[in-house]
Amino acid sequence: MRKTLLSLAAAAAAVALGTVAAEAKVKACFIYVGPIGDFGWSYQHHQGALEAQKELGGEEQVELAYLESVPEGADAERALERFARSGCNIIFTTSFGYMDATNKVAGKFADVKFEHATGYKREHPNVATYNSKFHEGRYVQGVIAAKMSKAGVAGYIASFPIPEVVLGINAFMLGAQSVNPDFKLKVVWANTWFDPGKEADAAKALIDQGADIITQHTDSTAPMQVAAERGIKAFGQASDMINFGKETQLTSIVDNWGPYYVERIKAVIDGTWKQQDVWGGMKEGHVVMAPYANMPDDVKKAAEETEAKIKSGAFNPYTGPITKQDGTEWLKAGEVADNGVLLGLNFYVKGVDDKLPQ
């Protein structure tokens, strides 16, 4: 037995040595919190990775490696260290929970560049952070919802009460109020990023409470499918989910990471990579709306106009006057919210029919 094992090991070592391919110019590595087949968050990051590889000259130029479903604790630190030691030049850590692990490992491997999505810690010069203004898309959705809803009530399936999610809920509400000041928004906290069963239950509960438009900040296609069964309209999340609701999806906020990944991997190749903190939105092409569908032309026109206004930089959804849920004034007329406040947002704007879990 032992002999067989030894010879197996020797053979394996030989195989391993034999397969070292011609060196690509750069090795880009990605760590995902979910499976790449989730059709949501991790799927879109992986699409961006593939796009970057294709754009920058294919496998001969860019070698890709990735790990799926890595838990955000001690495991992440190990996975990152293995990446760094396996010759990755740049490592993208695509979930908030990897923040501390990213910074710890970056401290040990000064030659490797680290890019952390949605975080705020950059403790070493080789750590950059990036995020997208998904809430810009949610404002457009709010405009569409208020025009499409007969009941004047939308249902929002939320994941966890972190700033990004609160930012989305408020932006949706502000967009809707710009059309119909009496618009109502009901929120269900699913306490998950990906759980088709729970998300479907949340959608059913919201519809039973009178919502006739469903939007979600969770990653599965289940709410879209429930909305399709009940014959109402819904918005997709993270990717274009039109195939899960051909007559249901109004539009979807598509996380378009490709342009950013192309730019950053290219910077490593060119030797121009620098630490930065990027919060890109529609203007940078990081947030893209899926084709507007299942709506009359005038609604489509309003949506396109809103999108164009945000994209050009002429309009920020968080422009006053905005009142907090408790009735106090947050932003005066014409005042634009500070990014620092937005990134730590922990209160609702007026009109949201829910109590924010604290």
Next chain:
Amino acid sequence: MMRVELVKRPQHSALFSALSPFIALGLTLVAGAIMFSLLGKNPLETFYYYFIDPLREMWSLHELAIKAAPLILIAVGLSVCYLSNNWNIGAEGQFIIGAVAGSILPVLFPQFQSWIVLPLMLLMGMAGGAAYAAIPAFLKVRFNTNEILTSLMLVYVAQLFNDWLVRGIWRNPQGMSFPGTAPFHEYAILPEIWPAAGRANWGFVFALVAAVAVWFMLSKMLRGFEVKVLGQSPRAGRFAGFSAPRMVFFAFLVSGALAGLAGISEVSGAIGHLNEKLSIGYGFTAIIVAFLGRLNPLGIVAAGLILALTYLGGEAASISVGLSDKVVRAFQGMLLFFVLGCDTLIHYKIRLVGTPLAKPAEA
């Protein structure tokens, strides 16, 4: 009609008992090789990354110790429970409550900085885990409740309680409203054993000490004899004057304390603050580790290391040959299936029984 029956062997072969893990490993390799080949991967290369690459470097051995430590600590405690016929399925909850109780000092009293903090945290973690395990023990003794259900349900209570703490009153004020407590101060961090070589912390040493201590208790002390007698034959235990209710408490408290120690070690060692991502199923995986180690604390050390290796190896294989995480988990499942299958066949043999066709019901 043929029926498959498992029949207990009158005596089991010592030779096959010893060989069983190796036979299981061989079968896993064969089945794995078939699966990897069908996926277009080179099986030898994949096995190399799975079983050899993670053991080649010092830092990776440290990572193995980090991953194995909580599994071993919890499983050693569970072995006392299962040997005494107490089915504690809630180690995950005891792990969490241990982590929460141990975090009280650095979170609520961050100004209290002294070398005494860490020992106190470890003791409070053990006390927290033990107290949480005492609930199903009390319910079993007092009301004859099924401890499988109560201990399992309490896992969800613990998860939600921790979630509520780190999103609410214990949340880091500087944390941009994200869940999680502030990072622990330096006196509250479990030190690394040998920082120059890797990041394994004293949690692994605790695991080894616990394994040896419980092994000694089970095999050399009267209390260990009591555990086994009451587990195998409560009636015989009563004749010997052993108290079954006290054994229920003993087993749950030991196992809860060790799970709690694992929890606070994980938080103060590997993570450095309390957050909501703490619970990733160590308490459930440890059940597998306990049985993989045949409920023997020393066997559990080996089983914990092997299971940890399948995690590290799976990762190495994912990075190097591009296995998807689904395949990694399927392969891990194969290993467990073959090991437990082979062990079962040592004690039982398969018999095919012909049964007469069922008679039609009389009108």
